[in-house]
Amino acid sequence: MSVAVRKSSPAVIRPPEPVTTTRSGAGAIKLTPFDWPFVGVPFTVLLVFEHLSHEAVEGVRRALSQALVHYYPFAGRICSSGAGYDGFGIRCTGEGVEFVTGSVVCGLTEANIFGELSGAKALFDELAVYYPVGSYGSDDPLLSVQVTEFSCGGVVLGATWNHAVADGAGIAQFLAAVGELTRGQPSPLILPARCDNAVSRLPMLSNPIVEAVLACPESPDMELIVPLELTVPSALIDRVKAEYRSCSDDDGQPCTTFEAVLAVLWQCRVRATMPPGSGTTPVLLSFSADIRGYAGARAGYYGNCVANQPLAAATSGAVASASLVDLVGMVRRAKARLPDKLKEELGSGRLFAGGRYDMLHVSSWRNIGFEGVDFGGGPPARVMYHSRWVGPPTVPTCMVYPPCRGKDGVNMLSIAVKEEHAEAFLGELAWHT
Template identity: 35%
Template sequence: MTSTPTVTKSPPALIPPAGPTPCGTLPFSSIDKTVAGSGFVNLMQVFPPPSISAARKDQGAVAAVAAMRNGFARALVPYYPVAGRIASSGLAVDCTGEGIWFVEAAASCTLADVDGLDSCPLLIPGELLLPRPPPGEKLSDLILIAQATRFTCGGFAVGIRFSHAVFDGHGAAQFLTAVGELARGLKAPSVAPVWDRDAIPEAPSPLPGQLTEFRLVTQVVDISAESIARVKDEFKQAAATSTGEVCSTFDAVTAVVFKCRALALASALPDETEVRMAFAASTRHLLRGVLPTVEGYYGNCVFLACATRTGKAVREATLAEVVGAVREAKEAVPARFAGWMRGVEQYDVPPLDYSTVTLSDWSRLGFDEVDYGFGAPGTSGDVHSVGGDVPVNDEMTMMTS
């Protein structure tokens, strides 16, 4: 299309819980508090027109959005903390039962006109596809807000902003799955939600200090299946004479990014400067026996892993050796996490500088399986605004499409 696409938004509307909910204050867990400074996570799910027509061929877009709104209202009953607000301390949820803000929007183009929202930068500014609360309501007080944008082809984009202090990625996907199930008419979510934040002991180790907010550079890189297979094969051959370990897709992708980043920094940093590859590792399995039940728990279960080497070491290493460094950082997480819970290990945050790259793996969280009645999304993943201040480090996301 020749003209610049536009998005027309309706005023934000409040969706309260569909029934009575408990009141009171629920404190965050010690893990929630470590990521509370991360603010909001931006999620975009794109539903192409074929899935709309297949799932709701007898209903229009208005009915589809109405069903989605009803799904949110019903989900906010079992997930009643989400209908509340972040307490003034920033360390708890006030269960006020107010609800979530929901925005309906219409784009002036088809999804095909904007490359299916699968390009970087987006052909529609991300902020137009993400919800904002009404004037007078602070975003930082909210837990989740949503926007459904309809395209002229019949496709949809659903933009979600959720508080990282309340959800990790797995937990947010669990909530949105429940919204979809209830929007499609199920009587109850297939997984019952569990709060139980107080079951996680307060770690004696001090929490990291308040982080400076940066505008990060987001990169989109396609790493072919053939390249991933080559890295896995190289590691398999190298490990055959030693440990016999297996290289996962995550290991391979992370190693390629780490090595390419080190090569890109070769002319900018001295050889002995440390370069870092940081990534969040799930600790959900490590909380069995700590939480009454892990199933249904939607709080944060993450611990930051970090592979650190000199730039020269990463550049000169084989990819199999870089995979080994990534695996070493992963394998250290259980002991480091247990030490942090006992207060003998710091929750170290790597320096957010030019020598650090952070990678988030969204490929198995479940966002790509959420069905609000539109069918499964064609693509789903993180959304970042482009522009602003000079960046100090890179952030990359393994996304599902």
């Protein structure tokens, strides 16, 4: 069904005037090497709440202004000295963030918000303010928030932010603070920090995604990748955990949900995309790791502190024929070496001779804070990443979501296979189930 969203004109939400005056003289916050790659890169998160009163929605607007007192860089703008990436910063001008309200004359279920991506994509496109990649200008807001009310009392909050200002954990921390202020807390429970010498002193880490692009800059195949919504069922995850527990001598350490999901995804994708007779082709699994603990970052730090790290490499034949327990073991051994890997100088491109389509990158929004955002009606029933698919992905990626209402298992967005491999990919997942 076609669902229309009525939107207000964008409003500018600023912190209280005294904060604007005080902070504007503080100059610019210098971006770190973890921030630089994301200058001008927009990300959008959609939070679906089943029950939220109109008064609470109005409270979000007021709380957003209050939150900018504590998270004042969000109200600033990106600036550049013209001296390359090292010259980028955030001007703490207090110019404000963008705020839009919307309304839909049907319920969340009727609008297929809890259904498959294909059934509600046109609606999702209207539930946030979107900026195409690379379109951010120096005068554009670093955060745009849209709150859309449905006739059933449900609400979808769409937040689009400049990724140079905060990573996923950082924006989740900010939205949680807005929720706390909406519910009447006098100040955020976590004291935020945007400047941290421990992070800014770290060198630029090798990035397998960037290296993959450099190793294979022309990849027309990537333009054929299609978005799919997947759910790895709880029964399959529990079975992998039980088999690992019975077969492994890994000091009794249980297999995690994320490790089980990684093993399933990697094998399903390799089997679906592997051409006949190509069992010696190198394939790589990588993931996004929050390294605040490794870096010694301050509590409450919300700037970028994520490393995209190679997790496991093997031949396609080895991954396709391995048991899921063996793949979990491979993943766990690679994770155990991660602290040392973060200290190494990784050779540029040496792991990526197979090209970008032979790589799977997994990023997770589980347990980073989105599941705890509460504006007065309880936590979100669904959390999603969304874009308008303005271009092909950099590398094949799966974005893992927090638990979703009505999904018995781990729900995710796959931007990882070409259309010609989509049916086989879904079939491999069904076969494991």
